[in-house]
Amino acid sequence: MRETQHIVKSYDEELQSISTRIIEMGGLVEAQLADAIEAVVKRNAQLGAQTDQRDSQVDAMEREIDEAVVRLLARRQPMADDLRQVLAALKIVGILERCGDYAAHVGKRAVMLAQDRETPGIAVIGRMGKMVRDLIGDVLGAYARRDPELALSVWRRDQDLDQLYASFFRELLTAMAEDPKNINACMHLLFIAKNIERVGDFATNIAENVHFLVLGVLPAGKRPKAAKGDYSFEQ
Amino acid sequence: MDEAMTGMNEEVGLSFGADDSEPLGQTPGSASGAETPAKFVSRGVDVFYGAKQALFSIDIDIMPNEVTALIGPSGCGKSTFLRCLNRMNDIIDGCRFSGSIVLDGEDIYARAIDVVHLRARVGMVFQKPNPFPKSVYENVAYGPRIHGLASSTADMDEVVRTSLERAGLWEEVKDRLHEPGTGLSGGQQQRLCIARAIAVEPEVILMDEPCSALDPIATARIEELIDELRTNYTIVIVTHNVQQAARVSQRTAFFHLGKLIEFGDTDQIFTNPRAERTRDYITGRFG
Numbered sequence: 001m002r003e004t005q006h007i008v009k010s011y012d013e014e015l016q017s018i019s020t021r022i023i024e025m026g027g028l029v030e031a032q033l034a035d036a037i038e039a040v041v042k043r044n045a046q047l048g049a050q051t052d053q054r055d056s057q058v059d060a061m062e063r064e065i066d067e068a069v070v071r072l073l074a075r076r077q078p079m080a081d082d083l084r085q086v087l088a089a090l091k092i093v094g095i096l097e098r099c100g101d102y103a104a105h106v107g108k109r110a111v112m113l114a115q116d117r118e119t120p121g122i123a124v125i126g127r128m129g130k131m132v133r134d135l136i137g138d139v140l141g142a143y144a145r146r147d148p149e150l151a152l153s154v155w156r157r158d159q160d161l162d163q164l165y166a167s168f169f170r171e172l173l174t175a176m177a178e179d180p181k182n183i184n185a186c187m188h189l190l191f192i193a194k195n196i197e198r199v200g201d202f203a204t205n206i207a208e209n210v211h212f213l214v215l216g217v218l219p220a221g222k223r224p225k226a227a228k229g230d231y232s233f234e235q
Numbered sequence: 236m237d238e239a240m241t242g243m244n245e246e247v248g249l250s251f252g253a254d255d256s257e258p259l260g261q262t263p264g265s266a267s268g269a270e271t272p273a274k275f276v277s278r279g280v281d282v283f284y285g286a287k288q289a290l291f292s293i294d295i296d297i298m299p300n301e302v303t304a305l306i307g308p309s310g311c312g313k314s315t316f317l318r319c320l321n322r323m324n325d326i327i328d329g330c331r332f333s334g335s336i337v338l339d340g341e342d343i344y345a346r347a348i349d350v351v352h353l354r355a356r357v358g359m360v361f362q363k364p365n366p367f368p369k370s371v372y373e374n375v376a377y378g379p380r381i382h383g384l385a386s387s388t389a390d391m392d393e394v395v396r397t398s399l400e401r402a403g404l405w406e407e408v409k410d411r412l413h414e415p416g417t418g419l420s421g422g423q424q425q426r427l428c429i430a431r432a433i434a435v436e437p438e439v440i441l442m443d444e445p446c447s448a449l450d451p452i453a454t455a456r457i458e459e460l461i462d463e464l465r466t467n468y469t470i471v472i473v474t475h476n477v478q479q480a481a482r483v484s485q486r487t488a489f490f491h492l493g494k495l496i497e498f499g500d501t502d503q504i505f506t507n508p509r510a511e512r513t514r515d516y517i518t519g520r521f522g
Contacts, residue, residue: 077478079517080508155377207326216507 007152008036009085014035014072015082018065019144019230022096025061030098030133032058033199038131039110040192048110051103058100062147065093081216088213092143095202095209099136102202118214119185121175124168128196131161142210151210152219159224161200168193172231236374257431258294260499272339274299274439274469275320279335282315282324289315291494292334298440302461302470302482306477308476308521311490313473315440320471325519355382358432359488362444364424365430366416371408372417374427375399378435394434401467402430403460423455429460433468440464442472446479458483475515481505489513 006012032051039048069090072078078086135154142150172186172193204223211219252415257460273296280291290312297303297320315324322343323332336343343353355378366374373396376385385391395412404426406417416427425445434438440498446454461470461483474480480487480501487504488513489497497510508514515521 004515007521008519078425078513079477079481079505079519083506175348 004127008076011076014068014076018068018072018086021061021068022089022092023140023144024091024106025058025065025083025096026136026143026180028054028058028061029100029103030136030140030150031103032100033106033129033136034133036103036106036110037108037125037196040189041126041129043110043114043118043228045111045114048107048114051107052111053167055100055104056125058097062093062097068163069093081213084213084216092206093210095205099199100203102199106192106195109192113185113188113192116188117181119175119182121168121171121186121189124164124171125189125192125196126142128161128164128168128193131164132196132199132203135161137201139203140205140209142207143213146210147216148211148214151214153220155207155211156224159205161197162225163194167198258495259497259513260504269382271298273297274339275471276335276337277316277319278315278335278337280319280332280336282312282319282333283331284327286505289493290319293495295488295495295498297471298486299469300465300467302465302472302483303486304480304487305471305473305490306475306480306487306516307490307496309475310492312493313488313490314443315493316441316490317405317471317473320441321354321359322348323354323359325350355435356437357439357441358430358435358437359441359443360425360432360445363448364421364428366419366424366427366499368415368417371399371416371419371427372412375430375434378431382435384435386517394422397431398434399427401464402426403456403463403502404430409415420453422449422456425453425457426460429457429464433464439469439471442470444475447475447514447521454479477505489516490518 004072032054035047035054036043036051037050039046069086076082085111095159135158138150139154141147142154169190175182176186208218275295275297277293277295277297280290280293281288293312293316295303295316305317307313318324319336320330320338320343324332332344338353340358342350346483351425367377369377372395375398376391379385379391379394385394396405399408399451404423405425411418419427425448429440429445445461446457458479461472464470472480472483486500486502487499488495489504489508489510491512497504497508497513499509504513505517508517512521
């Protein structure tokens with residue numbers, strides 16, 4: 001955070017308040033995600049349903065922050081790092097809202113999965129969940145502390161989650177091929193894993209915005225990704 | 236605490252690192268496209284008012300058919316620099332200039348330069364609209380007449396008309412050409428002053444806070460006009476309004492305490508300035 005302050009104090013307060021609320025919203029999404037994953041792993045239908053309901057809270061925060069951003073743009077005409085901060089806020093809020101949606105989807109499927117037969121491999125969801133929560137937690141930390149290095153580390157680490165997703169994908173295909181009775185539950189797990197993997201991608205998008213916010217440029221080069229062939233059944 | 240910090244920064248200017256030695260951003264001569272020669276090349280410009288130094292070794296290239304905005308807090312030297320470009324500082328007692336400013340290859344501070352002719356090539360529009368206490372027509376015709384730019388009444392009518400058209404004022408004043416220029420609204424008066432500057436066919440138009448006495452609508456009209464004029468003229472504008480600099484200019488120079496701190500593409504200056512002082516100024520954190 002900058003030590004120098006705006007001549008107009010309320011401008012500082014408004015910028016600060018947007019930042020604070022984004023961190024709050026991020027915390028809410030983190031908790032929602034954690035609960036959704038726990039609901040899957042522990043087969044807890046009630047917890048799954050709760051995370052789904054909690055999504056409206058995240059949506060409300062998004063609207064609230066968006067409005068604050070629009071007001072600030074109209075009234076202050078931010079420039080330079082202030083401008084980047086406001087633009088990043090607008091984008092990060094949108095991304096967080098979608099993370100919330102995915103957490104809610106996972107919650108919904110946790111409800112259905114809890115009523116289905118037990119399937120092997122559910123532990124992988126726990127591992128993916130841990131990874132994605134670390135990514136989201138770190139990227140929110142990077143945002144809160146304006147730390148581009150930490151943001152870059154999230155940006156790079158997402159490929160581990162991609163790899164885990166790819167191998168889990170193959171595992172599920174095998175399980176379904178072995179016993180068609182697994183198909184229903186495995187499909188749920190597949191979508192859950194896909195949702196978690198997407199949240200990891202969103203974490204990298206937030207990381208890019210943090211990088212831009214602090215340094216004025218996006219991270220250089222292409223984001224490291226898992227190789228394509230990983231998704232074929234034969235391998 | 237804030238004030239203490241500020242005081243410290245002023246004293247140990249070195250805490251800004253590169254800021255104090257070399258301005259950040261485009262180095263002179265490297266300004267976009269080596270193929271286009273700069274209209275004005277300023278090198279090592281120092282200006283003193285008596286014993287007080289107002290400008291310190293200013294190097295800037297001003298590109299043709301672009302709007303260059305000079306910004307910075309009051310007393311930073313931006314208006315002083317602007318006035319160097321058509322030697323308006325010559326008329327100030329105790330003002331001393333050193334360094335060089337070259338306009339299209341010609342040193343405008345050379346002995347052989349005819350200052351009156353220079354000021355016809357490099358016109359100026361001031362902060363407060365200052366039409367002569369004469370008719371709209373005479374305000375525009377005055378310059379061409381003393382410079383012998385129109386040989387007949389019909390010629391002069393044509394010059395007045397085109398100048399007013401280019402200044403976006405013709406439609407509003409064509410039926411009142413012989414009424415006093417001072418009877419127009421503030422925004423119209425400023426456009427009349429721009430028409431007056433254009434009438435002598437300048438190459439460069441200098442504008443010193445041209446909108447600071449105008450309401451937002453009149454300001455918007457002038458800004459729109461500045462953008463149109465750029466096709467035919469090179470424009471240098473001093474403004475206190477950083478948003479205005481962002482809106483109208485292609486390049487921005489930030490001055491502080493008589494030094495050029497940063498010079499670069501306007502887009503870059505307002506989204507990602509390199510110097511901390513530029514950033515603090517344009518974001519409203521200065522002081």
